[in-house]
Amino acid sequence: MISFDLISAQLKSGLVFSTLFLSALFSQAKDISVCPSCECSTIKSAIEEANSGDRIILKGGTYREGNILIEKEIALIGEGEVIIDGEKKDEIITVRANKVTLRNLQIQNTGSSFSKDMAAIKLARVKNCTVENCKVIAGYFGIYLSYAQNCFIRGNTVEGVAVSEFTAGNAIHLWNCKNITIEDNRLTKHRDGIYLEFSDSCRIEKNHSEGNIRYGLHFMFSDNDIYKGNTFTKNQAGVAVMYSHHITMLDNEFSYNWGATSYGLLLKEIKDGDIAGNRFLQNTVGIFAESTDRMNIRNNVFDNNGWALKIAGSCMDNVFTGNNFLSNSFELGTDARSNSNRYEKNYWSKYSGYDLDRDGIGDVPHNPVDLFTYLVEQQPSSIILMRSLFIDLLILSEKVNPMLTPTALRDEQPLMQAVK
Numbered sequence: 001m002i003s004f005d006l007i008s009a010q011l012k013s014g015l016v017f018s019t020l021f022l023s024a025l026f027s028q029a030k031d032i033s034v035c036p037s038c039e040c041s042t043i044k045s046a047i048e049e050a051n052s053g054d055r056i057i058l059k060g061g062t063y064r065e066g067n068i069l070i071e072k073e074i075a076l077i078g079e080g081e082v083i084i085d086g087e088k089k090d091e092i093i094t095v096r097a098n099k100v101t102l103r104n105l106q107i108q109n110t111g112s113s114f115s116k117d118m119a120a121i122k123l124a125r126v127k128n129c130t131v132e133n134c135k136v137i138a139g140y141f142g143i144y145l146s147y148a149q150n151c152f153i154r155g156n157t158v159e160g161v162a163v164s165e166f167t168a169g170n171a172i173h174l175w176n177c178k179n180i181t182i183e184d185n186r187l188t189k190h191r192d193g194i195y196l197e198f199s200d201s202c203r204i205e206k207n208h209s210e211g212n213i214r215y216g217l218h219f220m221f222s223d224n225d226i227y228k229g230n231t232f233t234k235n236q237a238g239v240a241v242m243y244s245h246h247i248t249m250l251d252n253e254f255s256y257n258w259g260a261t262s263y264g265l266l267l268k269e270i271k272d273g274d275i276a277g278n279r280f281l282q283n284t285v286g287i288f289a290e291s292t293d294r295m296n297i298r299n300n301v302f303d304n305n306g307w308a309l310k311i312a313g314s315c316m317d318n319v320f321t322g323n324n325f326l327s328n329s330f331e332l333g334t335d336a337r338s339n340s341n342r343y344e345k346n347y348w349s350k351y352s353g354y355d356l357d358r359d360g361i362g363d364v365p366h367n368p369v370d371l372f373t374y375l376v377e378q379q380p381s382s383i384i385l386m387r388s389l390f391i392d393l394l395i396l397s398e399k400v401n402p403m404l405t406p407t408a409l410r411d412e413q414p415l416m417q418a419v420k
Helices: 004-027 043-049 371-378 380-385 389-400
Strands: 031-034 055-063 068-070 075-085 093-095 101-103 106-108 119-124 130-132 135-137 141-146 152-154 157-159 172-175 181-183 186-188 192-197 203-205 208-210 215-220 226-228 231-233 237-245 248-250 253-255 265-271 274-276 279-281 285-290 296-298 301-303 307-311 319-321 324-326 330-333 342-344
Touching (some): 031 043, 043 055, 043 068, 106 119, 186 192, 192 208, 237 253
Parallel strands (some): 031 055, 055 075, 075 101, 075 106, 106 135, 119 141, 130 152, 141 172, 172 192, 181 203, 192 215, 215 237, 226 248, 248 274, 253 279, 265 285, 274 296, 279 301, 307 330
16 A cells, blocks of 8 residues: 555655756756847747747847748847838748747838738737737738737837728737737727737727727627727727627727717627726717617716717617716717616716705706707708707707607706716
8 A cells, every 4th residue: 555655755756856857948048149140140040949948139130031930939039129021022920839929129011912811920829928019010910819818919019001991901900819918009000900809808908099090999709808098099980899798998098089980989789898987089979889788887078079979779778977078069869769778977068957955966857969969860961050049049949848859868867067
């Protein structure tokens, strides 16, 4: 019969051996320098020589080597001004190994194709990779991840040359990914700044997405993600969240997204999310929602938008509370006379009621859908009459005796002062 002490001793011996083996393996990791006068004069020759755990240090200069394939757990680090130029021929860096780091590189001029998603950096079926402090210029796709997990994309600048959404890729593109962190990147002149499809449990934080020709951020069929503290400005539209559940949207800025079909935030077929602490400034529409249910929309600021909200009749059980609606041309537009959502204790700058008991809550309800809003929804060309005396008189008469506006859609407890 084998004694417990003997088993314990054997386990300890195996643990010590494993520790010594891993330590010896780690101690063999080395730095390989790449420069014209170095032993390795090309990136590809350095990768061929490298073992897992090694670092390849690229000295300043321009490298033109076509597609660079990485299938080892290594780091590729720029020292000085390092440019890797694809010469508009092909994908530039393709990573197919776990635990790869790319840092301090300028990667530019990918090829373009309508049949292949060419990227400046592509991470395919990998885990625990990092791309940081890189500059990607003139990429068809900038940084592309597919079937990737537990990766970090941070501190990068991705600048494209998109002129139409049919001839451009996305700055950061995720397909079928999980647990990806995208933070502190600057993204511009692509189709979408950040795109996620079938990508769950991702975190998108402190990015600046500007001047993209479709969306600053775009979700499709992605659940349990969070985006926080980002700026989406001067895009065709700020953010689109579609066919996704449990998306948390905190402390972002949606600004200057103008156009006939532009929104700060577009919600379509989304359920059970949280939208809080955001600022919607000078967008055609602050939030546009269709088939959106059970969202908690609280403590946001809607300032100087065309429409603060456009909420379709297909939206149900959403709660709007503690929001500030400041100087918007239209506070709320809808295509339904009924109301399946709750508006409670918001501040509306157009509220003309009173507070006799001075408890900070208006004594009469506020109806954010006035007669002119209703008319513009029915006949868009009537917007030419905006701010005319005739319209002011119509709005006043409708308030006294409502006949057309949805009386069920109102804030029963409007705030007298903006929420701080």
